[in-house]
Amino acid sequence: MKIPTIITAIDAVTATTTSDTYYVGNFSKIAILGRRAAHFSGSTAWSVTAGSSMSEQTDPTLVAYNMLISNVANSNAETNYTHVASFSSGAANGDFYTWMDIDKCPITHIAVTATETTDGTHSAFIIGWE
Numbered sequence: 001m002k003i004p005t006i007i008t009a010i011d012a013v014t015a016t017t018t019s020d021t022y023y024v025g026n027f028s029k030i031a032i033l034g035r036r037a038a039h040f041s042g043s044t045a046w047s048v049t050a051g052s053s054m055s056e057q058t059d060p061t062l063v064a065y066n067m068l069i070s071n072v073a074n075s076n077a078e079t080n081y082t083h084v085a086s087f088s089s090g091a092a093n094g095d096f097y098t099w100m101d102i103d104k105c106p107i108t109h110i111a112v113t114a115t116e117t118t119d120g121t122h123s124a125f126i127i128g129w130e
Helices: none
Strands: 003-014 029-038 043-051 068-069 086-088 094-100 110-119 121-129
Touching: 003 068, 003 110, 029 043, 029 110, 043 094, 068 086, 110 121
Parallel strands: none
Antiparallel strands: 003 121, 029 094, 029 121, 043 086, 043 110, 068 094
């Protein structure tokens, strides 16, 4: 597997923010990393909107992408991934991952939103593998 491409979609903001729209059509695997720092209370939730376009230069209409794969531990009896519409920091600082299920729901463009509750510094990174 090649070295991943890392796109800083949201860089250390202190309020609810939606990133620009990014072309991800050349990636075969995509992860979203949310980072929360300077936490005193509240939490941060990250969500993704996505769409498809015939070209890299044309921004499509983006809709909620509810096929994020949650980074939760499955039991041995579970055979399917847990799909979610967003992922959260809870009441903590740190890095939080989710994956996009682009095998089942392919897209070419995405935007990431960090929704702040109370305080903190929020960042989001799109990590893609070609």
